[in-house]
Amino acid sequence: MALSERNLSTLRYGDANIVYSVRVNPARHERIAIHVHPDGAVEVEAPEDASEEAIRKAVMKRARWVVQHVTDARKRFEHVLPRQYVSGEQALYLGRRYMLKVVQVPKAERSIKLKRGLLIVASDSIDRSALRARIRAWYRLRARDYFAGRIEAISKALPWVQEPPPFRLLDMKRQWGSCATAGSVTLNPFLVKAPREAIDYVITHELCHLREHNHSPEFFRLLTRSMPGWEAIKSRLDHSAEIILND
Ligand SMILES: [Zn+2]
Numbered sequence: 001m002a003l004s005e006r007n008l009s010t011l012r013y014g015d016a017n018i019v020y021s022v023r024v025n026p027a028r029h030e031r032i033a034i035h036v037h038p039d040g041a042v043e044v045e046a047p048e049d050a051s052e053e054a055i056r057k058a059v060m061k062r063a064r065w066v067v068q069h070v071t072d073a074r075k076r077f078e079h080v081l082p083r084q085y086v087s088g089e090q091a092l093y094l095g096r097r098y099m100l101k102v103v104q105v106p107k108a109e110r111s112i113k114l115k116r117g118l119l120i121v122a123s124d125s126i127d128r129s130a131l132r133a134r135i136r137a138w139y140r141l142r143a144r145d146y147f148a149g150r151i152e153a154i155s156k157a158l159p160w161v162q163e164p165p166p167f168r169l170l171d172m173k174r175q176w177g178s179c180a181t182a183g184s185v186t187l188n189p190f191l192v193k194a195p196r197e198a199i200d201y202v203i204t205h206e207l208c209h210l211r212e213h214n215h216s217p218e219f220f221r222l223l224t225r226s227m228p229g230w231e232a233i234k235s236r237l238d239h240s241a242e243i244i245l246n247d
Helices: 052-061 063-078 128-157 189-193 196-208 217-226 230-239
Strands: 008-013 016-024 033-036 042-046 090-093 096-104 111-115 118-123 167-169 177-179 185-187
Touching: 008 052, 008 063, 016 052, 016 063, 016 217, 033 063, 042 052, 052 063, 090 128, 090 189, 111 128, 118 128, 128 167, 128 185, 128 189, 128 196, 177 196, 185 196, 189 196, 196 217, 196 230
Parallel strands: 016 042, 096 118, 167 185
Antiparallel strands: 008 016, 033 042, 090 096, 111 118, 177 185
């Protein structure tokens, strides 16, 4: 599941090239909807019977609006401040907000733990790059454990999944996860910052790809059967992408 996977098309509008992906939504019956995601990715949601021409026309008709929103989104995305890794900063874990507390300790006493709303990082070196590396490693470790448990639980509930597929973690800038045709799942370790339901959604999405390898209407029917209401969860997740992917 990516912020911008799928077939991409380009439409010229003045000096701007609008690159957009198309998602066929069988539950959609009337008009074509255009979404601009927080990172500026444009997604067109179309009913099953919409022709390519109709989709192009719909994008052209709203081109001004799309270009404006893409420009705004990119500006906002650029202005998410880089983390400093100092006490008082916010840290996310499973959708909850914690406050970072940095404590300097001898090397033998290094630790990272969550305690009463705090993410306490006890470290010998407290410079930004050392803390960044340690916190990233901690998220990765947590992600590995948590995702493994959820993949196992969700696999059991999906009849076409015989056994939980192998998975790996990969730092990705624009993607939450992916599924190889051979059946292995790749997940973004930072997804562990997102709410539990969002993590379940991404895993369910990838497990649906074990049966439907593309984003066909059958795929979305399967996804909706497996997780009714996923659209709202996906939308919330994509809207917090700039915060979650900022490290
Ligand atoms: Zn997908």
